[in-house]
Amino acid sequence: MGQTAFDTWIRDAEDKIAACSDHPLIDYNGIDIHGELWDCWTAGIEPAIEFFENRLVRSDGAFAVRFVILNFLFRLAHFDGVEQEWVVKEVRSVAGQHLARFVRLQVSRVFGDLPC
Secondary structure (H helix, E strand, C coil), rough: CHHHHHHHHHHHHHHHHHCCCCCCCCCCCCCCHHHHHHHHHCCCHHHHHHHHHHHHHHCCCCCHHHHHHHHHHHHHHHHCCCHHHHHHHHHHHHHHHHHHHHHHHHHHHCCCCCCH
16 A cells, blocks of 8 residues: 555545535545555555554544545455455454454554644
């Protein structure tokens, strides 16, 4: 997952948020992340999780960043891979566990106060 792609997702999320009176739902599919979902599905989720944690901390929990991360993890947990059923269950389980952790994550509480 590249920095440029993630920044594009953030801009897309910010545009969606600004255009609506309501926040987008976690299953919003208007952000083009299919290629990266496939990469995570086939290469593993841990590099993406580390990237997400770093971005969330650096953003001080900015809503658009948090939304993109949650959206990605939700969509990964529901992604249709073309693997054996046990692999599908395993990837979905791991993605679901990370999704639950990021939902509960509060940046200042977990990582301490961040410098301005």
